[in-house]
Amino acid sequence: MNWEMSRVVRTITDILIVPMIIFGIYLVLHGHLTPGGGFQGGAVIASSTALLIVSYGTLGKHKKDLSSIEAVGLTLFILIAFFGIGYTMFYNYLAGTGGIFGGTVPAGPNPGYINTGGTVTLMNLMVGIEVSAALSLILWMMSRESGIMEAKDKGSEGMEVKG
Amino acid sequence: MKKSIAIVAFVVIFAFLVLGVVQMRPFGEPENEDMDDHFLGDSQERHQVNNVVTAVLFDYRGLDTLGEATILFSAVSGVLTVLRKIKDEKEEVED
Amino acid sequence: MSWDAFFMTMPYLAVVILLSIGLYTVLFKKNLIKIIMGIAIMQNGANLFLVSLAYRDGYYAPIFTSAESTDMVMPTAHALTLTSIVIGLATTALMLSFTIMIKRHYGSINTEDVRRCKE
Numbered sequence: 001m002n003w004e005m006s007r008v009v010r011t012i013t014d015i016l017i018v019p020m021i022i023f024g025i026y027l028v029l030h031g032h033l034t035p036g037g038g039f040q041g042g043a044v045i046a047s048s049t050a051l052l053i054v055s056y057g058t059l060g061k062h063k064k065d066l067s068s069i070e071a072v073g074l075t076l077f078i079l080i081a082f083f084g085i086g087y088t089m090f091y092n093y094l095a096g097t098g099g100i101f102g103g104t105v106p107a108g109p110n111p112g113y114i115n116t117g118g119t120v121t122l123m124n125l126m127v128g129i130e131v132s133a134a135l136s137l138i139l140w141m142m143s144r145e146s147g148i149m150e151a152k153d154k155g156s157e158g159m160e161v162k163g
Numbered sequence: 164m165k166k167s168i169a170i171v172a173f174v175v176i177f178a179f180l181v182l183g184v185v186q187m188r189p190f191g192e193p194e195n196e197d198m199d200d201h202f203l204g205d206s207q208e209r210h211q212v213n214n215v216v217t218a219v220l221f222d223y224r225g226l227d228t229l230g231e232a233t234i235l236f237s238a239v240s241g242v243l244t245v246l247r248k249i250k251d252e253k254e255e256v257e258d
Numbered sequence: 259m260s261w262d263a264f265f266m267t268m269p270y271l272a273v274v275i276l277l278s279i280g281l282y283t284v285l286f287k288k289n290l291i292k293i294i295m296g297i298a299i300m301q302n303g304a305n306l307f308l309v310s311l312a313y314r315d316g317y318y319a320p321i322f323t324s325a326e327s328t329d330m331v332m333p334t335a336h337a338l339t340l341t342s343i344v345i346g347l348a349t350t351a352l353m354l355s356f357t358i359m360i361k362r363h364y365g366s367i368n369t370e371d372v373r374r375c376k377e
Binding site (some may be wrong): 031032033034035037067070071074076077081089090092094096102103104105107108110112116117118119120123124127130131134137138141144145152 | 177206207209210211212213214217218220221222225226228229232233235236238239242243246247
């Protein structure tokens with residue numbers, strides 16, 4: 001049940017997993033400045049999970065952790081939206097106040113400053129957390145139940161790479 | 164019989180699509196753009212966001228994004244339910 | 259219809275081609291995986307239609323890095339396309355899970371075989 005690829009693949013995975021996750025976090029945090037955002041960054045982080053599944057064949061016993069992370073991300077997203085209920089739901093109550101993510105943007109083209117955006121940046125972060133956990137969960141459940149991880153037990157070595 | 168119905172449906176829908184393309188406005192010259200021009204002018208001074216698509220996604224049309232996140236959540240719940248049930252059945256058979 | 263007007267309808271023709279390929283696959287193929295691929299192709303056609311509706315000739319992406327606000331394409335359709343892509347991904351994952359369940363249950367993913375009742 002718990003099969004893994006050769007040592008070369010596992011070492012390359014250990015090296016590549018760090019820039020992949022860092023690039024995903026960069027896409028999430030710069031969602032209000034550059035192309036990208038919560039959904040795309042979450043998909044990049046989930047692709048690192050796909051790499052882990054392909055090379056190691058398992059994620060351990062982290063399914064409940066991923067479920068909890070996804071639910072927490074969605075709940076925090078709804079809470080951040082709900083705190084603006086004094087005006088309307090999804091009101092941007094942090095923009096331009098000078099607090100966290102409350103900087104002001106100069107009018108017209110500018111290079112972009114990370115401390116702006118108000119609730120948009122926070123919602124990007126929450127959606128990134130939710131999407132990364134959700135896609136990791138989908139990938140893991142489908143790869144576990146479709147029999148890919150049992151390929152070695154049944155004698156077919158089509159998925160295994162000889163080191 | 165069933166295949167002939169499918170062929171007729173395909174031809175009719177294809178004809179409607181081609182008819183729609185012939186009568187479509189030219190590419191790159193939209194007509195009703197007042198709302199988008201308002202978004203473009205408003206997103207920097209009122210929401211302090213550089214990326215207008217993100218501003219539309221999370222501020223002006225935030226409820227759409229809430230529904231989208233809910234759909235993703237329920238789809239993951241459906242995947243978990245469907246695949247977990249199969250595993251339980253298999254374990255029952257093994258027992 | 260002149261040549262210029264014909265060239266200005268090319269993106270819509272691409273949308274029609276994508277939708278037709280997806281519809282053909284859904285209507286005439288028996289394999290469930292191929293049907294799901296057809297649905298995904300139709301989703302991509304709809305996304306391409308939304309993005310091509312939002313285009314203004316000679317304008318830039320709606321991000322304030324190097325363009326003024328009077329030089330940008332329309333952002334609303336792009337946001338709707340982003341929503342549509344994520345929903346398409348969720349529904350594709352759900353359909354593939356159902357296909358896995360059908361394969362476990364019936365031993366086949368051909369729609370002709372799935373139709374029979376299992377004892």
